[in-house]
Amino acid sequence: MAIEYTLAMVKPDAVGKGSTWHIIQDMASSGLKPVAVRMTRLSKEQAKIFYAVHTGKKFFEGLTDFMSSGPIMALVLEGENAIHKYRDLMGATDSKKAAPGTLRQKFGTDVSQNAVHGSDSPENVRREAGFFFSGTELAILGLNIDAIGASAPATAPTAPAAPGAPATPAKH
Numbered sequence: 001m002a003i004e005y006t007l008a009m010v011k012p013d014a015v016g017k018g019s020t021w022h023i024i025q026d027m028a029s030s031g032l033k034p035v036a037v038r039m040t041r042l043s044k045e046q047a048k049i050f051y052a053v054h055t056g057k058k059f060f061e062g063l064t065d066f067m068s069s070g071p072i073m074a075l076v077l078e079g080e081n082a083i084h085k086y087r088d089l090m091g092a093t094d095s096k097k098a099a100p101g102t103l104r105q106k107f108g109t110d111v112s113q114n115a116v117h118g119s120d121s122p123e124n125v126r127r128e129a130g131f132f133f134s135g136t137e138l139a140i141l142g143l144n145i146d147a148i149g150a151s152a153p154a155t156a157p158t159a160p161a162a163p164g165a166p167a168t169p170a171k172h
């Protein structure tokens, strides 16, 4: 099976509870390796852009308030079948309904405060990775934004680029 990438986020509730490192341990146990990591905080405007697909839904205001309420951690994860593997590890959107052992069951609270985010398609991996990481940053880490967003990369990431080497432009 092909090596794939996904974009994961530890949400403000889980960062606030100190669950970040337990979550990363569970990712590693599932064969998902963090290859790019950033701790940051979204502004309300950035949260609205990240979750633009949900604009107009009844939970949009609450979601964007929550997502801008404290620090988050964004990670690019690498692994076989990473998108689906990580969605399985996260569990159902509602932490109250998520299967035992999933991240949302273990570390989340309800349908809103559910501890983690994960991309749901190669196109969204590309968009969401580009939201948090510039092309230059990814190139320095030996990652290529186009390969990250590919549905079935034929090979593992290319050799690390030298710092300062030409890179794909940032998407944000």
Ligand code: ADP
Residues within 6 Å of the ligand: 054, 059, 062, 063, 092, 093, 111, 112, 113, 114, 116, 117, 118, 120
């Ligand atoms: P997922 O994160 O599982 O892909 P969605 O894309 O449907 O789920 O929703 C994005 C986020 O919006 C969820 O992770 C959750 O934080 C929030 N959310 C979704 N549905 C609701 C809801 N009915 N009420 C409150 N918040 C919600």
Ligand code: MG
Residues within 6 Å of the ligand: 120
């Ligand atoms: Mg979603």
